[in-house]
Amino acid sequence: MGNPTNKPLIAIIGGIASGKSTVAEQFAKLGCAVIDADKMAHDLLEEDSFRDEVVHLFGPEILDASGAIDRGKLASMAFADAGQLGRLNDVIHPRVLRQTEELIERYNRNPGVKAIVLDMPLLVEVGWAGRCDRIIFVDCDRARRRHRAKCKGLAGERDIKIRENFQISLDRKKRLADNTIDNNSDFSTLVRQIKNIFSDITKNS
Numbered sequence: 001m002g003n004p005t006n007k008p009l010i011a012i013i014g015g016i017a018s019g020k021s022t023v024a025e026q027f028a029k030l031g032c033a034v035i036d037a038d039k040m041a042h043d044l045l046e047e048d049s050f051r052d053e054v055v056h057l058f059g060p061e062i063l064d065a066s067g068a069i070d071r072g073k074l075a076s077m078a079f080a081d082a083g084q085l086g087r088l089n090d091v092i093h094p095r096v097l098r099q100t101e102e103l104i105e106r107y108n109r110n111p112g113v114k115a116i117v118l119d120m121p122l123l124v125e126v127g128w129a130g131r132c133d134r135i136i137f138v139d140c141d142r143a144r145r146r147h148r149a150k151c152k153g154l155a156g157e158r159d160i161k162i163r164e165n166f167q168i169s170l171d172r173k174k175r176l177a178d179n180t181i182d183n184n185s186d187f188s189t190l191v192r193q194i195k196n197i198f199s200d201i202t203k204n205s
Contacts, residue, residue, distance in 0.1 A: 007108045008115040008201050009131060011123050013173050014138035016160050017148035019183040019190070023138050024119040026194045031114035033107040038121065040096045045069045050095075057087055079162050093126060115201060124168055129176055134201055137177035141184055 010027065012020045024034045044050045051069055055062065058077055064070040078085045100118070107113045118132065129135060140148075142160075149160055164170070174180060181193045 007113060008133045009104070010115055010117045010201065011129065011132040011135045012117060012119050012138060013123060013135060013177065014183075015140065015145055015170050015173075016121075016163055017145040018138045018140035019148070020119055020121075020138050023136070023181060023183070023190070023194060024117050026191055027115070027117045027198065030195070030198050031112070032117045032198075033103075033110070033113045033115075034117045034119055035100055035103050035107075036119045037096050037100065037123075038119070040099050041092050042071070044092060044095055045071065045074075050091075053091055054088070057091070058084070079166065082166070085166060089122075093122075096120075097126065115198075122167065124173060124176060134179065134197075135177045136197060137174045137180045138183050139174070139180050144184060 010032070012024050012027075014020050021036070021038075024036070028034045045054065046068070054069060054074065058074060062069055062073045062077065064073075074088075078088045100120070104116055107116050118128070120126075120128065123129065123132075145160060179197050181190065181197070183190055
């Protein structure tokens with residue numbers, strides 16, 4: 001379907017803890033507006049009405065001592081059962097996608113925005129790949145991703161495997177991509193790749 005406006009719509013995809021957000025941040029420095037779906041979901045969990053819905057689905061044991069949702073507990077319960085994860089996604093995804101649509105519309109009206117970047121972990125799974133003008137796969141070896149996952153508070157290899165079992169395979173994501181960024185080297189190499197891809201995008205937009 002493509003992006004019906006004149007602002008390129010760029011998708012960042014890849015494995016868990018591959019560095020997608022870091023790549024998105026670098027695109028932001030080049031004048032892109034970044035839409036962070038994970039942040040939207042986290043913000044939703046802090047809204048009282050949404051919190052009540054999630055507690056109704058999973059029970060009060062997902063709350064911490066202050067009465068807020070403990071995201072770690074929620075993730076553990078959701079990823080332990082496909083049905084539970086599906087119900088959580090049914091609650092979260094419509095809201096996140098609606099906010100994403102609103103932001104795309106807003107950024108398309110902003111002359112200061114050169115392109116719009118979607119940092120959306122389940123972008124392919126929710127059927128948005130066809131909307132994007134450019135899909136970029138962030139390639140990172142498993143050992144590096146495992147280390148980054150631990151820094152984010154995940155337990156490691158097991159957590160990565162469990163979560164990726166609910167996503168399409170990395171091989172398929174890579175095949176869907178128009179460009180691949182190698183995130184196995186130093187930061188300056190990463191930045192150079194991003195600049196080259198963005199130059200090509202803006203040249204052809």
